[in-house]
Amino acid sequence: MLYPTVVYPAFLFIAVLAYWFLPAAARRYWLTLASFVLLSYLSWRGTLALLVLALFVFHAGQRIRAAGPGAVRTRWMTAAIVVPLAYLCTFKYLPSYSPPIRMLLEQMSTTGLLIPLGISYFTFKFVHYVIECRRNTLPAHDVWDFLCYSSLFSIFSAGPIERFGNLQPQLASSRFDAASISYGLQRILFGMLKKVLVVDFLLVEALDRISVEASAPQGHAWYALFAFLWCRFLFGYLDFSAYSDLAIGTSRLFGLRVIENFDWPVLRRNLSEFWRSWHMSLSSWCRDYVYFPVFGATRNPKIAVYASMIVLGYWHGPDLGWILWGAWHATGLAVWQNWQTFKRRHHSVFGTGCGNLLTDAAGTLLTINYVVIGGVWIATDNVVDAARFLYYIVVP
């Protein structure tokens, strides 16, 4: 979001300064106003749509909270989930399947961006809000809390997908803390160094030197193809974690502790641990709102894991590659679940199940390389290219 421009740092400086000079009770209004001003500067049409959607979802949430079990609550809940999802599908998924809709949206776009900024993120935040209203787990709040949550500019464009119950109490009890400002600036500096030095300098250079065309893997050694997938993985990981550092650091300048997105996923010993430390705000969303409901309905962990990982993959984009990427991870998780069951059944052979250094290291190597190789589904343009790429790695 505007990071390389002069406008954004100037805006941020004024927003933070005014925020702390205002009385505590007025800060959430200021933060909401500042967020809507910045988003309107980027695209007033998208911001207007966001405002209308947010007001609708808030109203529906209040009706859901007020209504007892019955048809009224079900109707409001269905509407509050279907409307944001329909908005997401119209802008993000339909254009890929329908050229006329794509042309229409291109003509309507004033920013050059076909997809409204942050659409996937705020849609998932809305769904989370509606379901938690239904479960009656949210603290007392008003429309300003919800508008601030929906539009908070520091996490708007690419997450983390914050939970309302985590953010709202912090908005209600805002207090200046120098350590929070210092930590926020440290995270921003760290994120900038990661992005500028490691991603934009080292990894872009490395990808240039490897110079593998993903659609034409033939003629390259298997290790060059493997290095290409590793570089692409590191690029995606570090780029996104650098962005997350900026988002989390910026939020801390306002005294807000938003949820983390990464916790050293490259060091995890198995795929289950990996998904508890990679894009955590999204993976925990899929766990809570896809895995558990599907598991509750089917009592089958395999179906639940495939459903949640395919939703997670499809959330990224409307390509078959993302669905296969999700299925690849679901398969890995299903194999890991089976392995755990097998170990429990053969307790006498495998002992307590506690790993030692050697098995932990082997698990980490296997896990991270499985993840890296799975990146082939999104590195290529189509499934045939991905399969060919895999073939040239396996059969040198």
Added chain:
Amino acid sequence: MDWKQISLAVLYGFGIVLVYFLSAGSEAVFIYQGF
């Protein structure tokens, strides 16, 4: 006032300004914003 934290904040602030100007002109676009 917590002067240690304020000093650290000033230091990090200078670091941010330095990196910002050193990287001026680069197109720091994050791939995940496409989602």
